[in-house]
Amino acid sequence: MMKEALLYEQAGNRLRCTTCERRCMIKEGDLGFCKTRKNVGGRLYTLIYGSISSLSANPIEKKPFYHFYPGTKALTLGSFSCNFTCEWCQNFEISRSAPQEVEFLSPERFIELLEDYRCRGTSISFNEPTLLLEYALDVFDLARRQGYYNTFVTNGYMTRDALNLLISHGLDGMNIDIKGDSEVMKRYCYADSEKIWRNAKHAMLRGVHVEITTLIIPGVNDSPDCISYIAERIAEELGEETPWHLTRYFPAYRFKAPPTRIELLEAAREIGLRAGLKYVYLGNVPHHPYENTYCPSCHELLIERSGFDILQYRLIEKRCPACGEKVPIVGELGGLG
The missing domain is CATH 3.20.20.70 (Aldolase class I)
Known part of the structure; x- marks a missing residue:
């Protein structure tokens, strides 16, 4: 599905894509570096809106x-x-x-x-x-x-x-x-x-x-x-x-x-x-x-992992149970079991 891109600007007879830092200059009918942006009739379109691989x-x-x-x-x-x-x-x-x-x-x-x-x-x-x-x-x-x-x-x-x-x-x-x-x-x-x-x-x-x-x-x-x-x-x-x-x-x-x-x-x-x-x-x-999380202060094991699974989660209110060091975790624990 083609959809007009949100970030681009006119640059002479070309369009400058300002989505990424390549800032491609794209002529009429051409694609940018990533081949997902196309200049069609003086407007820039994304070619991958909703195109999920x-x-x-x-x-x-x-x-x-x-x-x-x-x-x-x-x-x-x-x-x-x-x-x-x-x-x-x-x-x-x-x-x-x-x-x-x-x-x-x-x-x-x-x-x-x-x-x-x-x-x-x-x-x-x-x-x-x-x-x-x-x-x-x-x-x-x-x-x-x-x-x-x-x-x-x-x-x-x-x-x-x-x-x-x-x-x-x-x-x-x-x-x-x-x-x-x-x-x-x-x-x-x-x-x-x-x-x-x-x-x-x-x-x-x-x-x-x-x-x-x-x-x-x-x-x-x-x-x-x-x-x-x-x-x-x-x-x-x-x-x-x-x-x-x-x-x-x-x-x-x-x-x-x-x-x-x-x-x-x-x-x-x-x-x-x-x-x-x-x-x-x-x-x-x-x-x-070293997949695991350890307390940086007392080295207590805090979160034990195996691959992508959590085996133990020992933090109490996001703090080390041994020394009280606060660990910067965003959001609540979920998905165990």
């Missing part, structure tokens, strides 16, 4: 969110294409696909499915959710009215205008993928990492819950200097209580490096802790003890 009810821990409505499920959807060029993309089947004709899913029907699947909220993920901006805003409005939460799992490369629209329409949580330092972002994504840090900080200041994920990839972003750089910026700009997920890479798409060594992930976690971060987690390493 994937739909599933996922534990919120799968996003991953570890400090946001733990134990709940989010009805998660994605569409097609991406505004990045990562050679290791785990969802390349859809992120590298141009928009396709699929059965239309209206925002109203999506909200009905939330109840059918017994979900506590929404998540737009799988491919880059910024490309679904217009659809996301309509979904968020409906979800907020009915008391559901709204989340984005994103590379964070939207414009400030797009981010402000999302927040004003009910964005509650963002997991932002920080892929590396500025050189990694330029080389592999052709993107300016400062725009992502700007958005992460702005979202947090506007009251959005923010967690950060970094896929640790051999030969790309696994050096101590790169890991330290990310950890220190999280601590300084977003705060030491910001959860940081260090996830294990496996070969995918065009990237054939071997899987990340678990010892490297553990060393990266130590770097994060030395930078002052209180909550650093390992992902894609099932049953590892």
Whole structure:
């Protein structure tokens, strides 16, 4: 379904898309970088409104969110294409696909499915959710009215205008993928990492819950200097209580490096802790003890996880039962049993 895009401006005989920071200049009849925006008759249209490639009810821990409505499920959807060029993309089947004709899913029907699947909220993920901006805003409005939460799992490369629209329409949580330092972002994504840090900080200041994920990839972003750089910026700009997920890479798409060594992930976690971060987690390493949440003061086990399941939740009014340290958890526990 074609729908006029919300964010664009006239630029001579072209249109400038202002949905993401690529700010594509698009001639009549042409598409932007992501192939989801088209100039038709001097107006910019999205080609993926309601064009849903994937739909599933996922534990919120799968996003991953570890400090946001733990134990709940989010009805998660994605569409097609991406505004990045990562050679290791785990969802390349859809992120590298141009928009396709699929059965239309209206925002109203999506909200009905939330109840059918017994979900506590929404998540737009799988491919880059910024490309679904217009659809996301309509979904968020409906979800907020009915008391559901709204989340984005994103590379964070939207414009400030797009981010402000999302927040004003009910964005509650963002997991932002920080892929590396500025050189990694330029080389592999052709993107300016400062725009992502700007958005992460702005979202947090506007009251959005923010967690950060970094896929640790051999030969790309696994050096101590790169890991330290990310950890220190999280601590300084977003705060030491910001959860940081260090996830294990496996070969995918065009990237054939071997899987990340678990010892490297553990060393990266130590770097994060030395930078002052209180909550650093390992992902894609099932049953590892660093999937769990520990008290940063007394090291008591607070939340025990196995994969995406919560085995123990020992917080009392969001405080450590041993020493009383307050842990920044958004929302109530749900979904156990």
